[in-house]
Amino acid sequence: MVSGRTSRSSGADHRLEELGIQLPPPPTPFGSYVEVLQTGNLLYLSGMLPVVGHKPKYLGRLGKELNAEDGRDAAHTAGLSALAAVKQYLGSLDKVTRVVRLGIFIATAGDFFDQPRVADAVSDLFASIFGPEKPAVRLVIGVASLPLGMPIELEVILEVAG
Amino acid sequence: MVSGRTSRSSGADHRLEELGIQLPPPPTPFGSYVEVLQTGNLLYLSGMLPVVGHKPKYLGRLGKELNAEDGRDAAHTAGLSALAAVKQYLGSLDKVTRVVRLGIFIATAGDFFDQPRVADAVSDLFASIFGPEKPAVRLVIGVASLPLGMPIELEVILEVAG
Amino acid sequence: MVSGRTSRSSGADHRLEELGIQLPPPPTPFGSYVEVLQTGNLLYLSGMLPVVGHKPKYLGRLGKELNAEDGRDAAHTAGLSALAAVKQYLGSLDKVTRVVRLGIFIATAGDFFDQPRVADAVSDLFASIFGPEKPAVRLVIGVASLPLGMPIELEVILEVAG
Numbered sequence: 086m087v088s089g090r091t092s093r094s095s096g097a098d099h100r101l102e103e104l105g106i107q108l109p110p111p112p113t114p115f116g117s118y119v120e121v122l123q124t125g126n127l128l129y130l131s132g133m134l135p136v137v138g139h140k141p142k143y144l145g146r147l148g149k150e151l152n153a154e155d156g157r158d159a160a161h162t163a164g165l166s167a168l169a170a171v172k173q174y175l176g177s178l179d180k181v182t183r184v185v186r187l188g189i190f191i192a193t194a195g196d197f198f199d200q201p202r203v204a205d206a207v208s209d210l211f212a213s214i215f216g217p218e219k220p221a222v223r224l225v226i227g228v229a230s231l232p233l234g235m236p237i238e239l240e241v242i243l244e245v246a247g
Numbered sequence: 248m249v250s251g252r253t254s255r256s257s258g259a260d261h262r263l264e265e266l267g268i269q270l271p272p273p274p275t276p277f278g279s280y281v282e283v284l285q286t287g288n289l290l291y292l293s294g295m296l297p298v299v300g301h302k303p304k305y306l307g308r309l310g311k312e313l314n315a316e317d318g319r320d321a322a323h324t325a326g327l328s329a330l331a332a333v334k335q336y337l338g339s340l341d342k343v344t345r346v347v348r349l350g351i352f353i354a355t356a357g358d359f360f361d362q363p364r365v366a367d368a369v370s371d372l373f374a375s376i377f378g379p380e381k382p383a384v385r386l387v388i389g390v391a392s393l394p395l396g397m398p399i400e401l402e403v404i405l406e407v408a409g
Numbered sequence: 410m411v412s413g414r415t416s417r418s419s420g421a422d423h424r425l426e427e428l429g430i431q432l433p434p435p436p437t438p439f440g441s442y443v444e445v446l447q448t449g450n451l452l453y454l455s456g457m458l459p460v461v462g463h464k465p466k467y468l469g470r471l472g473k474e475l476n477a478e479d480g481r482d483a484a485h486t487a488g489l490s491a492l493a494a495v496k497q498y499l500g501s502l503d504k505v506t507r508v509v510r511l512g513i514f515i516a517t518a519g520d521f522f523d524q525p526r527v528a529d530a531v532s533d534l535f536a537s538i539f540g541p542e543k544p545a546v547r548l549v550i551g552v553a554s555l556p557l558g559m560p561i562e563l564e565v566i567l568e569v570a571g
Contacts, residue, residue: 098323117533118547120546127287193310195553198394198395208279214494221280224294224402230520232522318516345446347446348446355554356553362554371441384443385557
C-alpha cells in the first residue's frame with residue numbers, strides 16, 4: 086500500500102529518470118515566436134520538430150525518401166524536444182497534469198496511410214512519462230511539406246496544475 | 248410565449264430526436280489515444296473520421312477518386328461520429344453549450360477548391376443540433392492524406408456548462 | 410519615467426495608428442460559420458485568408474505559381490484581416506492581452522521549405538501591434554490546397570482580459 090502510494094506519487098520527472106531518458110537541449114525558435122506559452126491552465130507549444138541541436142535529424146517525406154520506421158523515430162525525437170521545452174518552461178514535468186491534445190503532422194507524397202503507427206511512437210512516449218491512464222486526444226494529418234523539409238511536426242497542448 | 252420558451256429550452260438531445268437522426272456507435276481509437284477529453288469548460292475531440300463501425304465509409308481524395316458530394320457525405324458521417332463520441336462521454340448532448348471550433352481537413356490532390364461547400368455539410372449538421380444562432384469558428388484545410396486513406400478528418404472543440 | 414509609463418500604457422489601437430496601419434473591412438464568412446468567438450478568456454478566429462473585400466488577393470501555391478515574397482504579402486494581408494475581425498468583435502484591440510497561438514498553413518506543391526520566413530511576416534505584424542515582448546507560439550504547415558485556391562490560411566487564438 087505504501088509502495089502503491091509511492092508509485093502513484095512518483096511524477097513525470099522521476100519516470101523520465103527510471104526510463105533512462107536523457108532529454109536533449111530545449112529547442113530554439115526558427116523565427117519570431119516562443120516555444121512554450123501558458124494561458125490559464127493550458128500550456129501551448131510551438132510546432133515541435135525532429136531536431137537535434139537546432140539541426141534537422143531527418144529530411145524528406147514518408148512513403149518517399151523515408152519509411153515508417155524513420156517516421157516513428159522522427160516523431161519520438163520531436164516528442165523529446167517537446168518534453169525538453171516543457172521542462173525548461175515549468176522547471177519540472179511534474180507540474181503537467183495531462184497531455185490534452187497531440188497533433189501529428191506527417192509530410193507525405195500523398196500515398197502514405199500508416200499514420201497511426203507513426204503517431205503511436207510519440208503517444209506511447211508521452212504515456213510512459215505522464216501515465217498510460219491519461220491518454221490525450223489526437224489528430225493525425227498527412228501534409229505536403231513541413232519547415233525546412235522535415236518529416237514530422239507535433240502540435241501539443243498540455244494541462245498544468247492550477 | 249410559452250411555446251417559444253419550450254422551443255428555446257428544448258436541448259440538443261431533443262433536436263436529434265425531432266430530426267430523426269440515429270447516432271452511430273461511438274468511434275473507437277485507431278491507436279494510443281482517447282476520443283474525447285475535458286479540460287476546464289472545453290471538450291477536445293480526437294480527429295473524427297468518416298467511419299461506420301470502425302471501417303472507413305470512404306477512401307480516396309476529393310477532386311481525384313471522390314467528388315464534392317462524396318466529400319459532403321463523408322463530412323456528415325464524421326460529424327455524426329463526433330456527436331456519438333460526445334454523447335457517450337457526457338451522457339447527454341444538452342451539456343454542450345456551443346461548438347467552439349470546427350476544423351475540416353480534406354484530402355485532395357491539390358486541385359480541389361470547393362472546400363467551403365464540403366465543410367458546410369458538417370457545419371449545418373452541428374447548427375441543426377446545437378442551434379443555428381451559435382455557429383462555431385472554422386478552419387478548412389486541403390491536405391495530402393489522412394489516416395488509412397480517408398478523405399475527411401474533423402477537429403472539434405466544444406464548450407460545456409461549468 | 411512618466412513617458413516610460415505612457416509608452417507602456419499605449420495599447421494596440423494606439424500602435425496601429427502610430428504605424429499608420431489602416432485595417433481593411435472585417436472579413437465575412439464563405440460558409441456557415443462566424444469569424445470570431447470567445448470562450449472563457451480565449452478568442453478563437455476562423456481561418457484567416459488573404460482577402461480584400463471578400464475577394465482573394467492571391468491565388469496559387471508557394472514554390473509554384475507564387476514565390477516567397479508573394480507568400481509574405483499574403484500572410485501579412487491575412488494578418489490584417491485577423492486584426493480587423495478582432496477589432497470588430499471586441500471594439501478595441503486593447504482588450505487583447507496576448508496572441509496565444511498562430512498557425513500558418515501554406516499551400517505548396519510540396520517543395521517549398523522557406524516557410525519560417527513567410528510565417529515571420531505575420532508574426533512580426535502581430536509583434537508590432539501587441540508588443541514584441543509577448544510572442545505567440547507557432548505552427549507552420551505546408552498543405553495541398555486552401556479555400557478557393559488561396560496560398561495562406563491563418564489559425565489564430567488570442568487571450569483577452571478577464
